[in-house]
Amino acid sequence: MRARLGALAGLLALLSAGLLTACGSTTAGGAAASSSAVSTGRHTITVFAAASLKQTFTLLGKQFEAAHPGTTVAFSFAGSSDLAAQIAQGAPADVFASADTKNMDKVTGPRLADGAANDFATNVLTIAVRPGNPSGVTGLEDLAKPGVKLVECAAQVPCGSAAQAAARAAGNGAGVTLKPVSEESNVTDVLGKVISGEADAGLVYVTDVKGASGKVDSVPFPEASAAVNHYPIAVLRDSKDKDTARAFVAYVSSPEGRKVLADAGFGAP
Numbered sequence: 001m002r003a004r005l006g007a008l009a010g011l012l013a014l015l016s017a018g019l020l021t022a023c024g025s026t027t028a029g030g031a032a033a034s035s036s037a038v039s040t041g042r043h044t045i046t047v048f049a050a051a052s053l054k055q056t057f058t059l060l061g062k063q064f065e066a067a068h069p070g071t072t073v074a075f076s077f078a079g080s081s082d083l084a085a086q087i088a089q090g091a092p093a094d095v096f097a098s099a100d101t102k103n104m105d106k107v108t109g110p111r112l113a114d115g116a117a118n119d120f121a122t123n124v125l126t127i128a129v130r131p132g133n134p135s136g137v138t139g140l141e142d143l144a145k146p147g148v149k150l151v152e153c154a155a156q157v158p159c160g161s162a163a164q165a166a167a168r169a170a171g172n173g174a175g176v177t178l179k180p181v182s183e184e185s186n187v188t189d190v191l192g193k194v195i196s197g198e199a200d201a202g203l204v205y206v207t208d209v210k211g212a213s214g215k216v217d218s219v220p221f222p223e224a225s226a227a228v229n230h231y232p233i234a235v236l237r238d239s240k241d242k243d244t245a246r247a248f249v250a251y252v253s254s255p256e257g258r259k260v261l262a263d264a265g266f267g268a269p
Contacts (some may be wrong), residue, residue, distance in 0.1 A: 050099035
């Protein structure tokens, strides 16, 4: 009898241990992590992300590191077209987050990604103007008026492509011709020129104005709805730590990640 009781106790102990392992543990930031998702030890991943994601991804990176002790998330922020080109040329990275599907296709098309990309956010344009709007910009058509110094992204950059789509939709579909004084390689530089006074207005994302802490004002315009940007994210084929890369991608789309993105003004995917 004692032998049977001892064997039963041992079996129950093994089952309990198995259940605890399967359930995982709750980590910092409220994220539930399986022990197999990110193995113990030191991990470093590099995330290539669109410039418009700088503030949110920097915060998400810190939260992810707190949830996975020993893990470091390094970032490279730039225009999505530049990042896609760098990946195609063999730049070492683990994750790519683009501000549009067009530039993500340049990575997934040649099978430089490890599987399909997933949308995690949306964003729309607005007109950034200097505080008080001294140029009196009220809509997209005002940007074409003589004397208004406009800055926008280059056409190959997602914010530039969106600006062109919005311009085509202006004037009840008749379109408006925008003549920027300069075209920038990323949306951060567009915003910087408005803040510095080098431009009267700039076409940027609503999230950029929200993150500018009152350094610019925003002029919404209805044509922005014709140019909604969808943000996809993917693990890259040549990642040296795909488990950690996948865990970061999952964290971006988790409730914690979505809250950070929503607080910054991003829309749901």
